[in-house]
Amino acid sequence: MGMLPDKAVPDIVIGRLPIYLRALAHLEAEGQRIIASKDLAKRLGMSSAQIRKDLSHFGEFGKQGMGYDVTYLRDQLRTVLNIDRRWDVALVGAGDLGHAIAYYGGFEGRGFHISCVFDNNPQKIGRRLGRFEILDAIELPAKLRELDIRIAIVAVPANAAQAVVDDLVTGGVKAILNYAPITVTVPAGVHVQYIDPVVHLQRMSYYLE
Amino acid sequence: MGMLPDKAVPDIVIGRLPIYLRALAHLEAEGQRIIASKDLAKRLGMSSAQIRKDLSHFGEFGKQGMGYDVTYLRDQLRTVLNIDRRWDVALVGAGDLGHAIAYYGGFEGRGFHISCVFDNNPQKIGRRLGRFEILDAIELPAKLRELDIRIAIVAVPANAAQAVVDDLVTGGVKAILNYAPITVTVPAGVHVQYIDPVVHLQRMSYYLE
DNA sequence: TAGATTGTTAATCGATTAACAATC
DNA sequence: TAGATTGTTAATCGATTAACAATC
Structure with missing residues (x-):
């Protein structure tokens, strides 16, 4: 009995990940340690639900009541995007x-x-x-x-x-x-x-x- | 009794018009006079229905059985995009x-x-x-x-x-x-x-x- | 005319969003 | 604990496509 492949992540979602990553890099440069989807969304002019949904394709990166650890999420996105290398x-x-x-x-x-x-x-x-x-x-x-x-x-x-x-x-x-x-x-x-x-x-x- | 505004054309459609325009400019440089939506679609890696639907937001630019006059469609798209000027x-x-x-x-x-x-x-x-x-x-x-x-x-x-x-x-x-x-x-x-x-x-x- | 292709409709497909239970 | 925010579901919204009557 064969395994069904995971449904591919939509390309439009992949296209937003570098935007998230870029914003996270700036947040880290500003010294911010934690970010809520709501605040990241505001910064990027989009909805917080979309950010959470996009990220949920790849894992659970946040903490309820808290938000996301900036450095951790950045590293996770780098891994997802295959740029945890040069x-x-x-x-x-x-x-x-x-x-x-x-x-x-x-x-x-x-x-x-x-x-x-x-x-x-x-x-x-x-x-x-x-x-x-x-x-x-x-x-x-x-x-x-x-x-x-x-x-x-x-x-x-x-x-x-x-x-x-x-x-x-x-x-x-x-x-x-x-x-x-x-x-x-x-x-x-x-x-x-x-x-x-x-x-x-x-x-x-x-x-x- | 007020006029209802036309439903705005989706931004994703506007984003494709410059791609059509660019292809039409190349076709004209190649000396091609007429192009069918099917052939333009093939060149651009998309569906012919999408091209026809996109164009239909702005008028009827083609001729049944024939396709589109390259120069005419190019000029129409320039007008739509507000670049019939500098x-x-x-x-x-x-x-x-x-x-x-x-x-x-x-x-x-x-x-x-x-x-x-x-x-x-x-x-x-x-x-x-x-x-x-x-x-x-x-x-x-x-x-x-x-x-x-x-x-x-x-x-x-x-x-x-x-x-x-x-x-x-x-x-x-x-x-x-x-x-x-x-x-x-x-x-x-x-x-x-x-x-x-x-x-x-x-x-x-x-x-x- | 016969053949081809448009413009458009309706159906399908996919993406976004609202809402909320779970839980930190 | 109380408050806040995630991850996820289901509903909504919007975009794409298939199909075909119209017609060049």
Whole structure:
């Protein structure tokens, strides 16, 4: 008699966990030891029931009458999100955006570490970008396999993005953060998230007079 | 006897329109004149019914048996999203990220135009960032009113973000794209969208082994 | 016309919330 | 203990989808 698999946690719930985690990190930096779902909800502009429901998918992290221990909940969420470790990340694209990403200090300490940078421009290959030597994008799949990299950031022009993504998939990458303003196609089992500032601006301009 | 207001279009629908618009722009660049909801859906990894339903909130843009005229639908979506015009945008923060944003060529042509840049660092004020002179952030509210700016991009460290947002609100800004990794508080009627790459990475690392 | 695809309805599916027993 | 807040259930709410008449 086989075990039924747990019902998968909805992706929309997973998407909120990093927001909770970020708020908890700030609370801890402020020296707060305990937080009630009601107060966290207020801070995040959502309902306390939603926070409790979301967390209940993963365990019982609070104490009735008290709330949640900030540090404990933070650590639990890190474990749930698989960032109780450090992930090496490949960055593809060494233009202005790639530069900003390579120099961004916010990855360390939140579970990620950029470990290599690629570009296909012969003018850039072999040069330095911060602490990185820019590698030839032609070597992408081989290098990714060699370094066992599962996460990549794409910061290339839209017209190059799908080809880069294909190379990343060939190299074994399973999670892609795509800054190129284009929807890309990937096989099942590969995750893609998009960052396109214009999409966010357009979404807001709808509400402007 | 008063008119009942139209039921507001759900925000989740508004959030998909820029994705449709982006795809339509690419289709047009590829020279495609007509697209069926089925084909657009396939390209975007969603259902054709959802696309048709979303569009039906705003009008009848297609032709039975044919599909949608790419250029016509693109123009209609631009109108719906209020980007059949150009919005001036203020950028706050002239660090690495602000630099990348100021130099990013993707705003023009999609409805937005960065028109001024602010920073609070005396070392930077008065210097140039690309085509901009960096203005003193102390003048934010006054300058925003003077230029009648309604949209701003925040690219400052997390610990400065809430104060900057407060100044933007004072200056009359109604839409804020926040790159600082912190949830900010704004009055009703002011819209905020967040870009935090680490949130996206964490959301994906959940699914990695 | 025959074939294709829209726009829309109604059914299904899933997410959010209110409420409260459990309990710290 | 009394008060507060969790974890969970059931009800509500809202979004997605299947299906098809309308029609190009």
